[in-house]
Structures are given as structure tokens and as C-alpha cells.
Amino acid sequence: MTKIVLAIHRPTIVAISGSSNKTFIRDEIRKILEEKGKTVRANPKNFNTEIGLPLAILNIKSGYNSYRAWLPIIFQAFFAIFQKNFPEYLVLELGVSQKGDMKHLLSIVRPKISIISEINQRYVESFSGMDNLFLEYQYLARCTRKDSGALILNYDNARVRKLSKKTHARVEFFGKTNASGIFQIKRIEKEEKGQKFWLKHNNKIQEFFMPSFGEHNVYASVAGKVFENVI
């Protein structure tokens, strides 16, 4: 059903994946697109796995563990084909907690732009080692569309960086590391009302301010700026 809906409406799909910081990046991308006047649908909260993703795409709420609640949901799914005002962009968090999750999720959607934030020990228990977890993200890198698509990667994480070699799509990097060609976070300064950061790209340095705190929010913001540059 989800595949039929996607084939009919053909939205641009932006995938956000990684062990952490997905939600903050997803919200940043949604904000950027909305500011540009685009219509956007993003998956809410934990709707990022095998059941949650189709529901998010079809804009249907979960029935959780209530069979009674699921019956009308299944019914609604049929009518989702005829949804008016289907959004131009779907911004989807793709979460992996078991081996094969990414393959399953990518059998439903084919992202044009994928952003991968981190690959770390979180969720590694179910993968018997980091190499197996890496394979999930490798699959996303490989499946990101090569025609006008892009893979946006956190340069600071060695495993994420390595994914640039596993894709046919255009690759853009962001991070704090001093490397040529990347969107480089030069400095972060905490202030009373938020934080300032300086971003260097193509030998130009720009200053930004955000009301939220924490490095992860700066990374999310910078991922958004790379995304803006790509689209």
C-alpha cells in the first residue's frame, strides 16, 4: 500500500539515519524546507522502523498494541492512496535496531538525499559487532539515488566517513575536523541565551546563533546547511 502511494505521488525522499542525533537533524531539515515554502511530512517520534515508517508516510497514527485500534487503521490505509495535498518532501528518520532493518526500510523508500550522523555503540547489541551495524548504513549509502542525489556525512566519525566510498551519489561532508572541502565547524561558543558557532566552507567563514545548547544541535544545524546547499 505504501509503495503504491509513493509511486502515485512521487515525493522527494530525504532519509536521516545514524546511531544518534537523527531527530534533531530531521527537525532541522523539515524547518528548512518549510521556510522555503515546500510541503513536508516527517515521521513523528519513534515512527522510524518497519511498522512506523509506512504509517508515517501514509500519515496514519499507530494503534500500538490494541487490535481494536488497528482495524480502522488498516481501513484508513486503503484511502491513503487518494490523499489530496500529498507533501512534496518526505523527511524520514530510518532507524535500525536489528540486522536487515535497513534493507526492509529501503524496500519501501528510495531516498534522494541521505544524511548519516553517527555510527556508534548504541544499538550494537543486536548486530554482533560494529562491522555488521556498519553494513546497515552501507546499504543506505549504496541505495541513495545517484542521479541528482546526495549523501551527506559526518566527517568526524571514521565509520561514517568511510561510507563515502560505498555510494555512487554525490558526497558532502560536515564536521569539526580540519579537512579540505568540508563544511567545517570552526568554533562553538556557549552564551547565556544559546550558542554561537562559526562555519567555514570554500574559504568563507560565517557566524550563526541558535537558542538551543549542546554540540549535537550545532551538528544538526550544520547538516541542515549542507542540505540547503545540496538542494
Place this chain on the structure above:
Amino acid sequence: MFERTKDLRLSVIKQMELRASKFPDVISLAQGVPSFDTPSGIKRRVELALRNGVVSKYSLSPGLSELRELIEVKLAEDNMFYDFEKEIIVTAGSIEGITATLLAITNSGDEIIIPEPTYTSYREVIILCGCTPVFVGLNEEKDWSFELEKFEKAITPKTKAIFYCNPNNPTGTIYSKEQLLGLAELAKKHNLFLISDEVYKDFTFARKEKIFSLAEIPEIRKRVIRLFSFSKSYAMTGYRVGYLHSDESIVAEILKVHDCLVTCAPVISQYAAMGALEMAEKDVIFFNGEYLKRRDLVCARLDKLKHIFSYVKPESAYYVFPKIIKKDFDFGSLDAPESFSFRFAFWLLEKAQVAVVPGVAFGPSGEDHIRISFGRTEHDINRAFDRMEKIFK
């Protein structure tokens, strides 16, 4: 011997519960426990975590990163910006968060100001931490609001913090933004911390706007420590999970104490908390609607007992704190403390087998009052009031 604990007392609420348990047909409106079961979405999240085998090990001391991320997002929705990595700690209920906070920010002999009547355990935790509670009475005539000049008068060189519950237990008062901003000014002037316990913040009945928190103001984030518990909002009292947040300079110190006390909040409960934030929004709305109905029911039943009680209609939480205006009861030879509210509560328990909490347990201004919890079902509330009407005829 027992220097640290000799002045502590077991919670009066629990004492009442214990006493009540000896009566076979008792209806307890004493303990602040929601009558609802934990929402099914939360239970499903716990089952899933158990099945996936991720609950048997410690989490990081401040809590699971995924949960703290969700908390950061939730706080941002309420205009509070805190870094999940350095400024949020998942605690074993809010009482552990309060204990860790007080141990971190105070020195022995410091004074902590608490507006009262308020939650009974604050006094005990303050004493446990080697500090002195300084009570400042709320004004019942002005719907249990507080008067800033009274706070200012109570401040001494030893004062370290003002510690309040908003919405307040047992009065159900929501402090106004103006009042809270006044407190913030006082805190700045006298270099004090502000500890804001907001466990009832989701129960605002029919009120449209959200409850204002001083944690929304970035300029005072180095003074405000805000606490929340999942117990009341999500009917999870048994899970013992909550969180606190403040500026990283304070949280780093609280974290050391939290680590000493519990290592980390129970991991299975942290997964439940994730389920709450991810899936239980609708349940909170439902509970809120039910508590509104029960609040109106309790008030309607109290209106029929105008010759016994007067009361301020609660705006939040699930308590009403009526004043006992009739004084000439024949309590007989009750084995009860001297306080009138104690004697009344014991007498009510014996006469009607209805358990309530004597108001003096919540501070000196609570004397002559009782706390009635409407966390119980409408059926229980009606039965309890039927019995009370019978004995007050």
C-alpha cells in the same frame, strides 16, 4: 546514634495509609496515586525492551541517551532549551532528583525556604541533607498564592534556595508567571537557587495555556533546577523514574551525587519513560479529562457539606485541600496527636472508614485542613462522600 535520622519522620501520608489498612472496608482518599493503570503503549515498550535483552545492564549514569534526547525534544516544545548530553539527568523518581540536588547545592546548616502547605517529603529531605526548612505560608484568602514580601523576610545569610512545587500539592494552585518572575528577581538579588518541582504540570484541567516555568528563562538557567516525574502524568508511580535539568555547571555536580545514590535510574523504567514520551500523549489528555470530571465531582460533593468545609477550587493536580470550619466535634478518646487536623482525620477514619491526610502534615498553614485525593475513581469518591454526608448529618 542516629544523629542524621533522629528528626526525620515517616511520611504522614504513609502513616495514614498504614492506619487505614487496618480497617477492612476503608476507602482511601489519602495517597496521591492515580487510579489508572500505565498506558498500554508504555507497557508494550517495556515488553519489547525485555524481549530485546537491553534492560539487564546499567545505563550511563545520567540515563539512556535515547531517552535524554526525547526529553530534550519534549522540553524544547515547552520553550526550555537544555543539552541532553550535559544538562539532563534521568532520576529514580523525582524524590531522588530532589535529594541529589539538595546534597549537591547545599552545605550543612544552610536554610531552604519552602512555601507551605506543600508536599510532606520536602521537609524530610531537607533535614536529611543537614539543612533547615524555613516555611513561608501561602495565602488561602488569595487562592493559596504566595506573597513575595514574606519570602524576602525569610531570607537570611544562610538561605541557599527556594524550593517550590508548581502546581502545588496539596492545594492544586498554579503559581502565576508574575509571581514566579518575582521569585526569580529575589533569587537574583540574594544569589539563591530555585528548585521547581513540576510533577503535576500536565494536569491543567480545562485551562488552555501551558504552565509557565522559570526554566524557560535562559538568563536564570544557572539558578533554576527543574524536576519532573513520570509517576503522575503517565500513571507510572511504581516505575520510579523522572528527570531533572539545569545548566551544565550545576548538573555536573548533581550527577556526582546521583551516581553515588543510585548509579543510574532503573533501565527498564527508562524504557518505560521512552514509551511515555513517544506514545502516551493521548493518554495524558484522557487522564486530564478524567481528573477534571473528578475535580468537579469532589467540589460538588464538598458544596453539599458547606457547614463542615470551605475550600479553594484546585486548578491542577488531583487534590483538594478543604478547611474544616466546624470545630465542635466530639472526638472522644482518640489516640491521636494534639493537632486538630490529625484528630479530625483519625476520627473520620474510625467513624466513616474514609482515609484522608491531616493538613498539618503539609506545613503549619495546613492545620485545620485535610487533603482529599481525587486520584481514585468516581465510584470511590462518591462512596467516600456518601459516608461523610451520613456522619455529618
